[in-house]
Structures are given as structure tokens and as C-alpha cells.
Amino acid sequence: MIHEMKRDLVIIGGGPAGLSAAAAARQAGCEDVLLIERDRILGGILNQCIHDGFGLHRYGEALTGPEYAQRHIDEINDLNIETLMGTIVLSMDRERDLTVSSRKGYTRIHAGAVILAMGCRERTAGAISLPGTRPSGIYTAGAAQNFINLQNIMVGRHIVILGSGDIGLIMARRMTLEGARVEAVFEILPYASGLPRNIQQCLNDYDIPLHLSTSVIEVHGKDRLTGVTVAEIKNFKPLPGTERFVPCDTLLLSVGLIPENELSSEASVKLETRTSGAFVDDTFMTSVPGVFSCGNVLHVHDLVDHVSEEASMAGEFACKYLAGGSSRDAGPIDIEPNDGVRYVLPQQASGKSDFTLSLRVTEPSRNRAVWVRDGDRKVVRKKMVRLHPAEMVRVKIRKDKLENAKKLEVSVE
Numbered sequence: 001m002i003h004e005m006k007r008d009l010v011i012i013g014g015g016p017a018g019l020s021a022a023a024a025a026r027q028a029g030c031e032d033v034l035l036i037e038r039d040r041i042l043g044g045i046l047n048q049c050i051h052d053g054f055g056l057h058r059y060g061e062a063l064t065g066p067e068y069a070q071r072h073i074d075e076i077n078d079l080n081i082e083t084l085m086g087t088i089v090l091s092m093d094r095e096r097d098l099t100v101s102s103r104k105g106y107t108r109i110h111a112g113a114v115i116l117a118m119g120c121r122e123r124t125a126g127a128i129s130l131p132g133t134r135p136s137g138i139y140t141a142g143a144a145q146n147f148i149n150l151q152n153i154m155v156g157r158h159i160v161i162l163g164s165g166d167i168g169l170i171m172a173r174r175m176t177l178e179g180a181r182v183e184a185v186f187e188i189l190p191y192a193s194g195l196p197r198n199i200q201q202c203l204n205d206y207d208i209p210l211h212l213s214t215s216v217i218e219v220h221g222k223d224r225l226t227g228v229t230v231a232e233i234k235n236f237k238p239l240p241g242t243e244r245f246v247p248c249d250t251l252l253l254s255v256g257l258i259p260e261n262e263l264s265s266e267a268s269v270k271l272e273t274r275t276s277g278a279f280v281d282d283t284f285m286t287s288v289p290g291v292f293s294c295g296n297v298l299h300v301h302d303l304v305d306h307v308s309e310e311a312s313m314a315g316e317f318a319c320k321y322l323a324g325g326s327s328r329d330a331g332p333i334d335i336e337p338n339d340g341v342r343y344v345l346p347q348q349a350s351g352k353s354d355f356t357l358s359l360r361v362t363e364p365s366r367n368r369a370v371w372v373r374d375g376d377r378k379v380v381r382k383k384m385v386r387l388h389p390a391e392m393v394r395v396k397i398r399k400d401k402l403e404n405a406k407k408l409e410v411s412v413e
């Protein structure tokens with residue numbers, strides 16, 4: 001038998017985004033909030049991040065992932081917000097009808113509003129068409145982190161890391177602290193993908209070399225990995241004569257994250273190719289009325305503090321929508337990336353309130369400015385000493401600067 005229920009606000013995902021959105025919605029006056037998490041515990045990816053460095057902006061403290069998550073969990077417990085754990089949302093449609101599965105069976109829920117907070121997943125060996133054999137010993141960095149930090153299982157002793165994303169950097173340090181030898185980190189791009197602070201604290205402090213413009217061009221081994229061939233890369237092709245064999249028993253992949261938007265697609269939420277997340281306005285509402293998106297499912301964040309802040313706003317706006325105060329109908333202003341900007345969010349704004357743009361640049365640079373223009377008119381110019389693709393840039397936009405604006409273009413100059 002399928003149970004049926006109606007709820008005002010349903011939040012999918014109990015990571016920091018879902019938890020912050022739930023608390024903010026309740027504090028904004030939404031009495032009926034239901035948070036659904038497929039795992040048996042709340043906290044999302046933070047549970048396996050036992051290193052510190054979380055919460056510097058929000059709390060002025062360097063917390064571990066579980067400590068940061070616990071602050072959010074305490075908050076939703078204090079607010080008596082209902083949570084369903086060990087429960088997965090299997091499907092969702094445009095009318096916000098959800099099918100949910102748990103040990104108790106299936107439930108169909110009609111939601112007045114939905115907040116998507118499903119996080120993201122890692123790109124795998126298959127996703128990057130890693131050349132060579134498929135022996136054991138190849139893990140995504142996050143999977144290895146889960147084995148070591150949550151299950152006390154050591155994944156290998158002699159490690160090579162492909163990709164310089166933050167999870168790979170964190171794992172280079174973690175494996176070293178656990179007694180493994182980390183041979184090197186190889187990065188196909190001419191610059192690191194992770195945060196500069198992680199390059200210093202996780203590689204330089206442990207004498208782990210980072211080889212830029214270099215990638216794995218072949219995996220070797222039958223049962224267990226025996227090594228990889230690496231080569232320098234130019235124009236995304238191996239440079240002949242630069243190949244060398246690096247012996248290792250374990251290869252960790254830190255080659256990018258993909259927002260988990262399968263449910264969103266099913267509900268016809270318009271997705272943006274640059275972010276692989278939803279197309280949203282300045283209230284975090286997607287193209288489907290009453291469906292909001294925040295956190296890593298919207299765009300991959302480098303700092304959890306920004307996830308919490310963004311999700312709190314999504315929670316408040318969802319509550320406002322339920323009370324009949326949505327701003328979607330106000331002649332929208334389109335927002336688009338231009339020279340030097342990989343993506344910008346939100347993609348639309350009403351112009352009725354102040355909001356914050358989040359953007360990532362295409363390449364590292366120094367002493368530049370982020371410009372926001374409406375045609376030839378300057379809306380904002382923000383000077384930046386350093387710009388890096390790994391670091392999200394945030395620019396405040398005041399509504400009084402948006403009078404008669406039709407389209408904002410954001411560039412680095």
C-alpha cells in the first residue's frame with residue numbers, strides 16, 4: 001500500500017544545505033517543514049571530512065566537518081523540524097509530487113514547495129575515460145576518504161593522485177598521516193584546481209610534489225594496480241618523449257564533481273550547462289514554480305560557509321513563496337557571464353531587491369577587476385588582488401543600481 005501525504009515544504013537532502021534551508025524556513029515562519037535524507041544520519045558529506053577548516057567565515061572558528069554539521073543538526077533539533085532518515089526521494093514531477101521510499105514502504109507526498117539540496121557526486125574513471133586496464137586499487141578520492149575516515153579501512157600504501165581538486169589534496173595529506181607514501185599529484189591543467197590554502201597545507205607542508213600539465217595516460221596491472229604511465233600534456237594531448245612509469249598500488253581520482261540533478265531533470269527543471277545545476281533567479285527558485293535549489297546541487301562550492309548562507313536564503317524565499325509572496329513574475333533581468341568568467345549565478349533577477357552574484361573565473365590572474373555592466377553602464381566594479389578558478393567570487397548588487405536594467409554582463413578586466 002502506498003501512503004499519501006501533503007506537506008508545505010519538503011527539503012531533499014540533509015547535508016549542510018538542506019539543514020540550513022530547513023532552519024531558515026522555520027525561523028521565517030514556515031511551520032510545516034519536512035527534511036528527507038537517504039543516509040541513516042544527517043550532515044551529508046561533512047561526516048567524512050574529519051579535517052578542520054570549516055566554519056571560518058560563519059563561526060570564526062576552524063571546525064571539523066562533523067563539528068560544523070552538528071551545529072546545524074542541533075539547530076534543527078531545537079526548532080523541532082521533522083526529519084526522515086534512511087529515506088530516499090525516488091522521483092518528483094513538475095506538480096511537486098514526490099515518491100519516497102524507506103524501510104516502511106513507499107509514500108507519495110504532495111509538497112507546496114520543494115528545496116533541492118541533494119549535493120553532488122564525484123567523476124569516476126569511466127567518466128574521464130581513464131586509459132588502460134581496470135585492476136583493483138582505483139578509487140575516487142571521496143570514496144577513499146569514506147573508507148578511511150568512516151570505516152577504518154586503509155585503501156593502499158603507495159599512492160598516486162590524479163587531479164588537484166580539494167578532495168585529492170586533502171586525501172594526499174590524510175594518506176601521508178596514515179603512513180602511506182604519496183608519490184605525487186598530477187594535474188592536466190597548467191594550474192591547480194584546489195584552493196591555494198590546501199596546496200600549502202596538504203602538499204607543500206608534506207613535501208608532496210604537484211606536477212601541472214601532466215596526466216595519467218595508462219593504467220597498469222591485472223588484479224591489483226602496479227603503476228601508471230604519466231606524460232606531460234599540451235593542448236590536451238600527451239607530449240611524445242615525456243612518458244614515464246610511476247609504480248603505485250593505489251590511484252586516487254580527484255577529477256571533478258557533478259551536481260546530483262537526476263530528480264531535477266525528471267521534474268523538468270531547466271539546467272544550465274556551465275554549472276550542471278539548475279537555472280535560478282535571485283530567490284533561488286528554478287524554472288519550475290515552487291521548486292528551489294541550493295548548495296552543491298546548484299553549483300559546486302569550495303566553502304561550506306557559503307553553502308549554509310545560500311541555503312538559508314533559499315529557505316526564507318521558499319517560505320515567502322508559500323505565503324504567496326514570490327518575485328518570479330517581476331520583468332526579469334538576465335545575467336550572463338562574459339570575458340574571463342566561467343559561470344555566474346543567479347541567471348535572472350527581479351531587480352526588486354539587493355542580491356549577491358556568485359561566479360567563477362576561467363583562469364588565475366592578479367590585480368584585475370570584476371565588472372558588472374548593463375549595456376555600457378557600470379553597475380559594479382570589484383577590484384580583486386587575486387582571482388583563481390578554485391575560489392568562488394561573490395559580488396553584492398544593490399537594487400538601486402538596477403533601474404531599467406535588462407541584461408547584466410559579468411566579466412574580468
Ligand SMILES: Cc1cc2nc3c(=O)[nH]c(=O)nc-3n(C[C@H](O)[C@H](O)[C@H](O)COP(=O)(O)OP(=O)(O)OC[C@H]3O[C@@H](n4cnc5c(N)ncnc54)[C@H](O)[C@@H]3O)c2cc1C
Pocket residue numbers: 012013014015016017018036037038039043044045046049052053054055087088089090117118119120142145166167170260263294295296297301302303304305307
Ligand atoms: C572531501 C571534501 C572536503 C571538503 N573540505 C572542505 C573544507 O575544508 N572547508 C569547507 O568549507 N568546505 C569543504 N568542503 C565542501 C563542503 O563540504 C560542501 O560544499 C558541502 O558539504 C555541500 O553541502 P550540500 O548540503 O550541498 O551537499 P552534501 O553535503 O553532499 O549533502 C547532500 C545530501 O543529500 C542527500 N541526498 C542526495 N540525494 C537524495 C535523495 N534522492 N533523497 C534523499 N537524500 C538525498 C545525500 O545523502 C547527502 O546527505 C569539502 C567537501 C568535500 C567533499
